[in-house]
Amino acid sequence: MKKPTSASGRTSPSSLSPAKPADSGFAYTRDFFESRVDAALAQAKKLGATDAGAEVSEGCGLSVSVRNGELENVERNRDKSLGVTVYVGHRRGNASTSDFSDAAIEQTVRAAYDIARFTAEDPFASLPDAEDIVSVADRNRNLDLFYPWAITSEEAARLALECEAAALGVSKRITNSEGAAVSAQQSHFFSAHTRGFRGGYASSRHSLSVSPIAGKGRDMQRDAWYSSMRSADELASPQAVGRYAAERALSRLKARKIATVECPVLFESPLAAGLLGAFVQAVSGGALYRKSTFLLDSLGKQVLPKHIDIQEDPFVLRGKGSSPFDDEGVRVQARKVVEAGRVQGYFLSSYSARKLGMKTTGNSGGSHNLTFTSRLTKAGDDLDAMLQKLGTGLFVTELMGQGVNYVTGDYSRGASGFWVEKGRIAYPVHEITIAGNMKGMLKGIEAVGADTYNYGAKTVGSVLINRMKVAGS
Numbered sequence: 255m256k257k258p259t260s261a262s263g264r265t266s267p268s269s270l271s272p273a274k275p276a277d278s279g280f281a282y283t284r285d286f287f288e289s290r291v292d293a294a295l296a297q298a299k300k301l302g303a304t305d306a307g308a309e310v311s312e313g314c315g316l317s318v319s320v321r322n323g324e325l326e327n328v329e330r331n332r333d334k335s336l337g338v339t340v341y342v343g344h345r346r347g348n349a350s351t352s353d354f355s356d357a358a359i360e361q362t363v364r365a366a367y368d369i370a371r372f373t374a375e376d377p378f379a380s381l382p383d384a385e386d387i388v389s390v391a392d393r394n395r396n397l398d399l400f401y402p403w404a405i406t407s408e409e410a411a412r413l414a415l416e417c418e419a420a421a422l423g424v425s426k427r428i429t430n431s432e433g434a435a436v437s438a439q440q441s442h443f444f445s446a447h448t449r450g451f452r453g454g455y456a457s458s459r460h461s462l463s464v465s466p467i468a469g470k471g472r473d474m475q476r477d478a479w480y481s482s483m484r485s486a487d488e489l490a491s492p493q494a495v496g497r498y499a500a501e502r503a504l505s506r507l508k509a510r511k512i513a514t515v516e517c518p519v520l521f522e523s524p525l526a527a528g529l530l531g532a533f534v535q536a537v538s539g540g541a542l543y544r545k546s547t548f549l550l551d552s553l554g555k556q557v558l559p560k561h562i563d564i565q566e567d568p569f570v571l572r573g574k575g576s577s578p579f580d581d582e583g584v585r586v587q588a589r590k591v592v593e594a595g596r597v598q599g600y601f602l603s604s605y606s607a608r609k610l611g612m613k614t615t616g617n618s619g620g621s622h623n624l625t626f627t628s629r630l631t632k633a634g635d636d637l638d639a640m641l642q643k644l645g646t647g648l649f650v651t652e653l654m655g656q657g658v659n660y661v662t663g664d665y666s667r668g669a670s671g672f673w674v675e676k677g678r679i680a681y682p683v684h685e686i687t688i689a690g691n692m693k694g695m696l697k698g699i700e701a702v703g704a705d706t707y708n709y710g711a712k713t714v715g716s717v718l719i720n721r722m723k724v725a726g727s
Contacts, residue, residue: 257707258481258494278456279402280442281332282312282354287444287454290336290354295448297363298340303370305341305381306363307447307582310334310354315439318410320418322431328407331439339447340366346379347371378608381449381582386604386614388578388585393453395578398571400456401485403438410436413462413492420496421466427507428500432476434464438486451583459574460486464496468503475506475684477652484572502651505672509682512673512726518647518700519688519722520640520674525653526702526717527709530564530626532692533557535660537597538617539606548663548693552597558696561629564592568622575711581619589615591624626714628702635704640716642677643701648724649674650688663692687725695719 291308298306314332318325336359337350347369351362405413418434437460444454463480479499481490521529533549541547549557558564568586570576580586582604590598602610603618632639641649654668670684703715 258479258490258498278442279314279404279440280312280456281314282334284442284444284454286354287312287442288446288452290359291444291446293356294336294338294359294363295446297360298338298367299448301340301364301367302342303340303367303448304343305448307339307381307445307451308336309443309445310336311441311443313439313441315437316405316407316410317435317437317439318407318414319433319435320411320414321433323415323418325411326433328411330407336362338363338366340370341380342367342370344375344377344379345370345373346376347373378605380604381447382451382584382604382614384449386584386616387449387451388453388583392585393451393579393583395569397455397569397573397576397578399458399484399576400440400442401458401460401487402440403458403460403486405436405438405486410438414464417462417464417492417496418466420493421464421500422496424497424500425468425504427468427504428466429470429474430467432465432467432478434492434496435462437461445583447583449583451579453579453583455578458484460484460489462489462492462495464499466496466500466503468500469507473507475503475509475682477502477506482574484574488572506670506682506684509670509684510673511685512683512724514723514725516721516723518644519719519724520644520647520649521717521719522637522649522651522671523703523705523707523714523716524709525650526626526714527707527712528653529695529717530624530712530714532658532660532665533564533696534601534621534624536663536692537591537600539600539602539610541660542600543606543609546661548660548691549597553600555597556595557597557693558592558595559699560595562592562595562699562702563590563627563629565589565625565627566591566622567625568616570623573623573711574708575621575623577619577622580616582614584614584616584618586616586622594629621711624712626702626712626717628699631702631704631715633704635701635715637703637705637716640701640703640705640718641674641679643718644674645677646675648672648683648686648688648722649679658692665690665692665695683726685726688722689725690719690722695722 442456
């Protein structure tokens, strides 16, 4: 099964009616947003605030779902909000409204001010330091994030139906469907604060997904696949997504349970992004200053094998985690988070950095386009090659539940996938549990595949861990 990509299965221009660049679809202009933010900041200063910040945003979109050849749901959404943060010394108050009128803004600012006056003082609470604010030139950096999709509900329904029909048409053993969906979403914002930051931008995110069901009776299996991009022109075709989802569901038929065993485990690339996510959570500011992480005081220490690197790049064009600045207006930068297995940096906001006696890393709001790589990976290390490296063990394609204790690192997840013998898939397995400890799992990474997959703001290939406990029947 080959994953559908923009290169292998791009939706045809006739199917995707691209919007004209000028057709933003927004109800409010950037100038209007700036006037609302300026009004909020002026009111905060008038009331006596030491500092203040405000952000105004608008999001809109269309979501259409179908099931078994029939239209199921059409939803149009439009949301707007204005949020205000007011500082009185080291006391902080927040309030928000969806009303952009002068009176509502005045009321909202006063509410935030009153909260700040009567809340407890926090010596670390304040806006970012002036030297950390992004420059004027960098804040206007164009990262190619906005591609409005002028699609009608009828066109979206047709694409969803095509996707589902492609899945159902793969085999008579595809017996049912949990539906297919098309989503076109876009948003824009403007924010500013009294330390000199002013900035904002528009962005978009569009997707196509389907979830077919294979088999009958007790031998029924479902699977799903999707394509998500900033530009609709880069989505995989409905036919490619549908066929791949069906092939995944079919491959899981006649799944078995297996006996409890310790063995190597290969995580499929979309699931491997979850391992990277667990690492990010463990070295993020909130967990660090609360001392609630299994990677406490890990800066400069070896927490992954020497062949592993993790890089962050906020400036990837059309990247899902790209941004010219973070949520506080702090400059962002491309950096090595992990080099040769050693932690080079945390993920910190201004607040968490102050709590730790460190400098912000520009990660208020999260990470930016992380790439997880191995120096041992070769161009030919596709999934088949990774199965050969696995040898005999478990190939995991689905995980269930949360099952990660970020304080201790204990890991236990329901799973399904395939039992592999001598580098070849032997049979599908289900109703098992995989367990380990994240510290040992991270250090036990033996290989990373060249079969990279972008999951949100994380890009990683399949990941082979040397040993985990697999609880079966």
